[in-house]
Amino acid sequence: MHCLIAVLLLTKPSWHTSDRLILIGYTSRNNYFVYPAPSDQQFPGTAENSGIFMTESKINGAGTYMRYYCSYLTHLGDMVAGIVGEQFPMPYSDITQSKNNPITHERCREYLDSLIQISQSTRMSDIIKNSACKASDIASLAFAGKISIGGVNRGFAPPENTSLFEVIADKQVKLSDLVLADQSVILNGSHRSTALVWYQGYLHKLNKCGFNTWSFETEFNGDNGVELFTYLRQLNEKFGEPSKLLMDKELNRSQRPTIPKDNAYQAAEIRYNDVHIHYQKVNVIKGRLPVGPITGFVDGR
Incomplete structure (x- = not known):
């Protein structure tokens, strides 16, 4: 079974940035995809015969949300196509917006x-x-x-x-002057605290490296998907609850927009493997992530 993690950011006007959907994969390269958020401000559904199953979500207003999509599809690109269809990724200029007016x-x-x-x-x-x-x-x-x-x-x-x-x-420089306001998830560890933040439109992981100092662990110009996937999974294990992997029609969505889906998989093989995924439980944060402000400064290195 292969899974990717989707992160949905729903914004407030005062944040001066746009809603977006991030798909984060498990492969060593080409593992971080940014798309405009669906118009209904929900996670995308999938076609019934796609072989892609997903966890439940409870979306209520502005904030950061997560969902697992899992399948026996071996290629991450096929899973992404099965989720977003023919939608184009966000251009870089739209992603890297200042958080100011x-x-x-x-x-x-x-x-x-x-x-x-x-x-x-x-x-x-x-x-x-x-x-x-x-x-x-x-x-x-x-x-x-x-x-x-x-x-x-x-x-x-x-x-x-x-x-x-x-x-x-x-x-x-204060972190609060750089990252999206009050949308940081802090994980306090026994040896070192870490944090998930939105910075320049992208998700980043921080390490606390002093009493009041943080450093960026993820790169600014690199593939951070594997590292973020691992970290998001840790957050789900820490703050989440068991959720069954379900088909789209089982999530009680009022309506799912019809989007052309990629058919680059063998339907018969997927149906055969469905039994190994359907209703399997994974830990996930079903509602808004437990976010808040982050204090301190950016390490100079």
Whole structure:
């Protein structure tokens, strides 16, 4: 049996970001897919003969939700196609949105453009002091390839690019200034605490590396699916409850939109294997994830 984990983010207007559906797989590469959230703000259903079974979900308003999709399909791509049909993934520019107001974000970009005309670098603390820019705006511009972030406190930024205008991170940056507000899941371990956060539109795992400091364990420009899949499974074991793997029609959904599904699997073989998956129990957080604020600073490394 193979499973992927779907994460559904339903947002509030004040978050200044869009709803999205993340599909996270178990393969070593090509294992993290981002799609627009379904219009009904529910997890997608699947065709009756798809051979894909899923856990129950209790969705109620804005927040972060999880669901397992499991099958005997051996190719992750076939499972993804069986869930989203012919829907296109979200473009990168739509994923990596600043968490701040688009108007102030544009003012920040214009301010930095004016600095680029007269200098090659400046301190991040001066930018924040003298403009409408916030830490998440500066980070977004770095991820968009408009600026480069250097300095000893650049642990929240993509790799440096010496050909771009440099913003020097001269002071530690608060995590709350970067990640999506009050949507962090903190797992306190016996040796080290970890956290799941939304940052620049993506899910990331953090490790607590000091009394009040966190570092990003997941990469900014890499395949993090396997690591996130493992971590989400840990969260489900910690905070979840047993849930049967069911067919879409057994979930009591009022209506499922008809979406063309990929037929790149052998229906007869899937029906034969269904008995090994149907009604099997897995632990999952059925409702909104147990989220809250995260305090502390980003480690500089």
